[in-house]
Amino acid sequence: MDDRNPEGQAVAFAGGKILAVGPHEEVKAAVGIGAKGIDLNGATVFPGFHDCHVHLMQHGLELRELRLGRSNDLESVLEAVVEKARQVPRGEWIRGNGLPLPLWKDRGLTAKVLDEIVPDQPVLLLSQDHHAAWVNTIALKMAGIDEHASNPSGGIFHRDKKGRLSGLLLEKAISVVTRVIPEPTQKQLHQIAHEAAQDLANHGITTAHHMAYEPSSYWRGIASAASDADFPVRVWACIPQQEIEAASAIGLATGQGSEQFSIGGAKFFADGALGPETAWMLEPYTGTKTKGMAVDTPAELAQRFPLALEAGLIPVTHAIGDAANRAVLDVISNLSPLLSNFKIPPRIEHAQHVHEADILRFSDLEVTASIQPIHLALDVKTVKAKLTDRVHRAYPIRSLLSAGGLIIFGSDTPIASPDLLAGFTAAVFRRGLRGEILGSTEAILPLEAARAYTVDAARSIGWDHCSGMIRAGFHADFTIFDRNPLKLDPATEIYGTIKSGRWTSKRATV
Template identity: 30%
Template sequence: MNTFLLISFGLIISVFSLCTSAATVFTNATVWTGAKGKTEQSVIAIDKDKIVFVGNDIPKQLKGEKTVDLGGRFVMHGFTDNHVHFMEGGAALASIDLRPVTTPKEFTQLMAAYAKTLPPHQWILNGNWDHQNWGGMLPDKSWIDSVTLNNPVYVIRIDGHQALVNSLGLRLAGIDRNTPNPKGGVIVRDEHGEPTGLLKGNALNLILNILPSPSDDELMKQFAMAQELALSLGISKVHAVTAYPSETTMLDIFKLAEKREIMKIRAFVSTPIESWEMAAANVEKHDRGNDLLSYGGVKGFIDGSLGARTAWFHDAYSDEPGYYGLPLNDPKQFATWMSNANEAGLELSIHALGDKGIDFVLDRMEELGKNELRQKRFRIEHFQHPSEDAIRKLAELGVIASMQPYHAIDDGQWAEERIGPKRLPTAYAFKSILEQGGLLTFGSDWPVAPLSPFEGIYAAVTRSTLDNANPQGWIAEQKISVEQALTAYTVTNSYSLNDELKRGTLEKGKFADFVVLSHDPRAVPANLIREIKVLKHYINGELVYEY
């Protein structure tokens, strides 16, 4: 080849390299990239499943097949939810909802009306009741027995750590006055020793073990309902967890949704830590999934919840002297599970709320991680009531605080009754975690709390409790900025799931997962953040939701 041809060939290559094709160019936008040190942009272009340009001035070589003027709308990366009971949430959407109930009478009336819509023998499930809504009196089977004679009932408290069962359900499970409390659980009894119908902690397994399994079609209906809601709220990826080991695992359900081609939302699915061997075998056989559906993590409980008084503390509960909460699993056995899962290369996500539970988990993680801890992306789920020392240690070790900010404005209505004023300053310590250099991620814990990220952002920046008793913020010194909350929902969440090279910020080469919002959450009054709507939602460059 002569010199002229070589030069000509080189010029042709240079011309091609200057041209960037894009399927769609979005202009006149307020683009929050989430990337450190980068100012706002006004243009984002995508081609197929990737971002090909983010900037202000559209380069001449950018060739777009379609241009969309966004009229100044706010654009950001899609939200990631760090902790969602996805299938339980879908099941709740298809079942009775007891969250609006504010009196025992309403509880009975709603249960009676719902039972009339069901055939005999069908279980009444989910519910998500909150006894704090009617003054703190715990429900009793006598509230519902007369209106559910033909339907067994198992309805959970909103935190998932207590449940109400009717007499028919107790009989089917073989629970009576002679049934011993299981380890890590309580069968609540009246003054005569008879079960009241209320179960706590691991006692829930007595019912879970006898519940009939839903069909594949029922599961796919529940999946679709959960996904539809999540996409409408701008959630592009979920860390899906479950409390309940079973033969049909949650991962099987997600794989079925993927196989049936109804899965649009990205998911990382964790297996209950008790089943770590099954999780390890699955990784060995199938690797860790793909960019839509990934796995290779385990999630376990060391304690329960503050609402159910099953969170594990060093000092006794203020409203129950001599009682410290409890570990839901034998600590020695749990430490072995953590060690085995870690040795198998699985990622650890451990539920710990009380300061003693948190310290236990941090100590075990420190032992397991040694010099590699920051690479392991270990997570403590909830991290609600740590000590100041635990906050410092979390940051030093690089363990991730996987928190759900809505709980702060809910629990803040009554938490002081449980733990007293001395332990309050570090409750839901969002700002302290960041100031110590810790890693903070956000999510919902749906259906325990609302799925909406906008509710979570509102909670994190205002800390205004649901009873309006703290308009300036409950433990106001722990409030954070909107941008810090957005970062926790996107950038840090992607890091926590080993996604930071592909997702989390709006940058060239990353997946085109982004949302167009009705308003800039940084620019509206805080009380209006919850009113923001998702106008468009793209995953992999595909429009998956439009308002």
Template identity: 30%
Template sequence: MLGRRSVLAIGVGTAAAAMTRSAFAAEGDLDAAYINAKVWTGAGPDTRSDAIGVSGDRIVAIGAAAVRARTGKRTRVVDLQGAFVTPGFIDPHVHFVKAATMLSQPSLRDAADPKEFVARIAAAAKGLPKGQWLEGGNWDQDRWGGEMPHRKWIDAVTPDTPVAVTRYDLHMLFLNSLALKLAGIDRNTVSPPGGVIEKDADGEPTGIIKDSAKDLVLRAIGEQTPEQIDAVTRQGIELALSKGVTQVHPTELETISFDSTRRLRAKGETGLRFRHYLPLKDWEAQAALIAREGRGDDWVQWGACKVVFDGSLGSRTARFYEPYLDEPGTRGIVVTDPADLRRWVEGADKAGIQVTAHAIGDEVNDIVLDTFAAVAKVNGPRDRRFRVEHVQHMKPTAIPRFKAQDVIASVQPYHAIDDGRWAVRRVGEERLKTSFAFGSLVRSGAHVCMGSDWPVAPIDPLTGLEAAVDRETLDGKNPQGWHPEQRVTLAQAMRCYTREGAYAGFNDKKLGLIAPGFLADFVVWDCDFFAIDSHLLLKAKALRTIVGGVQRYG
């Protein structure tokens, strides 16, 4: 249960932790001794060691002397030959099954112009049986100047293939005419609350479907079988482990990843740790599940909810106080009614369920913070760890509120170097001064965890580290860093991917550090991150990924 704390889970640096380490010293031989290592423990910016001792699924000794004292005939000794070791990385924001499914779907992310975009869709359609949906995509219209695709672009090359390919931010689908027909969308279809069905000058759907309107399409596509879902979950687990990720937080509006990992856990197949954030509107069902089954275990956890409050900057559906510069007729949309937000947050929080909210635009970040403050006042003090996902654009007054209200900022550094290519066209330079404000948030003393938003960005945490440290946009136009005042140090970024990720999931007493009493989750790398130029981080490779004392990769 997440609410329980054992003796082994007392924080490092306390007297109780010292007693715990002494208790370990009196026990028997280690199961495994990892020696001759350069260990960054995560306890501080420069805290290092040279050996790790493991018994069962726990770290029980740190340092060559302590490990040597516990090494016996039954101990498996692993000489790391000077390799660099870090705590396992935690990715606190992924769309796991969706992303894993897209591994085998066509990619449109780097299509440089409409011609290439259409050609890739045509080629993918040719490889599918007649009538099978073409999904995947991750397209980005800003790569070719911003012109939105139109169904007429692809109708001729996909006459028998319904197409529903997503923009890389996951807030927008592009459909051909056949897909629109199967979804029941025509000129008379009204955009639902929190969504947009884009129409052309003639009043006909263009094929662009945004935010909650996507539900009309998803219903028409239907669901994968449990066997298909579990197969792609396994593929996602394998990829995550190969990148040094040892726990993920699926933050989704459906239960597909939750259901799959529960099935795999029942078979003992996980290997990667999961903490699930389920739809906030269904918080009562989760409260009932907790009453029946608790909150999971160290492999598959629940007891948290997520709500989406606005859209995305790229889709112009993130909600701002002022209009978009490149589309003055809109300030974005609100996906969830603020009254529902307040009612659901209050109910879930009262039931002891952690809550996080997707908020990108400056207006909705203020609304979410206001809501969290009001609920905390009504429900009274407790360790609730409210989170905000993305926290991309803020008024200057919002930044200190995270520390003051003890709200976690869950951010994705890769988004800064991606959106930074074109964000100024959307909202102008003034609003960008406090956008993707990682440095300001970290320096304020707020809890900041960093992740990927996979598949919006790669699940590889090294891409996030490099983005947070250098902030060089993907187009190469900001070699000194895009808004460089918001850069953070490598040690700060690594803390955000380890200790802060653990804190964000109520796992900070057992994950995020290499220390006695903590779960044996750590990664062996082929180079010392602190000994190379930050631009070379992307070339680093995980050699071994150990989770729960077992080598799961390498």
């Protein structure tokens, strides 16, 4: 990734920093006699990969929950819930995740059905994209939701054809339930954060960009755990936009902290997601009259972006639909004086569907497009079904790059797997799970994909002086593959991960 020195045979490091990189003999001469050698048996070493969009604590929590992503029928889901109910103490919440909403919206998963198998314990099952959830009646009652409840701002309590609550919650309606779930203790959160970070390291990740939307206690848990010397990843941690005033009161600002744990931006949500048709589109979804919805409305963004910037927090905004992306760009276009005080640009997270007229605006306004290619692999069928006449606007990675935009990649875990190689190949081949192609003209080159995880990822958070390249003086952070991933061999695997010169994950044979 270093244009000045793109390849080397060996790298030397000590004290967590890179000392030298280049031909074997030159590196050996630079470090002198007595240096310990590691033979990687022909493996390929890259700069440590960033995952530029993770929900760190939620990832750790969901490692402990029911994983329902591979459940193909209602019976298997209900069996898993019953089995989990046997395992948890009576009265505790039964939680699961991973159900794709397009497959499950009309499959009979309702509060009534859940009541029949678990009548006296609250149940919460999140959709794969976390923009929908299914709950039973006791969960609704604990949250104070009854048949007379009005939809919360930015959310929907779904009702059946007779107008009765179905148990399906959309967008901010989910938080009405989750806020009554007892939070883990700080000791538990500390351990959960370590488990999440270790799983990321096992996937080859050395730096995580945390996109906050959880309770503030979760953020404190991450801050505490990430400060441990043995924490497996570096963290750039965003703050929920609802906490701007609290962060400002104690002087928290983007870039503060260390290169182990650093304050990120203020996280906003301009819209929802494609699956539940809550991503905000310029035109209705195919065969419907709905255009989705704004979550943090344009008026709210126009009011709170300046508050964030004045507090020293760069805006980082979830926007999936083309209307949402345009709305965010419109607000940013009026904030040049405030943005000039920052060393890093504002970000749009996802940028999944962008109108042609807005492509150049990312570059012109210096807005980073933080994209999750693995979603492309999961979304091909949904995009073609719901946005039939504008498939060409989906995941416009090549167009954004060609226009001079800064593109970075992540996974959105636990919404999708933190599998680097799956995301990498999705960006290059644009292939769905069943082999179908989504807009081949928007494909990018393997080296461009690697840059989006490394040097460009580091630049997006102002760490281009210490991360993203294998260069003397930079962090000794490495993602190691058993073969060169740029050659796109489907058998490629993660060989190991090193952070600050220490193995955080490795094969037993290393």
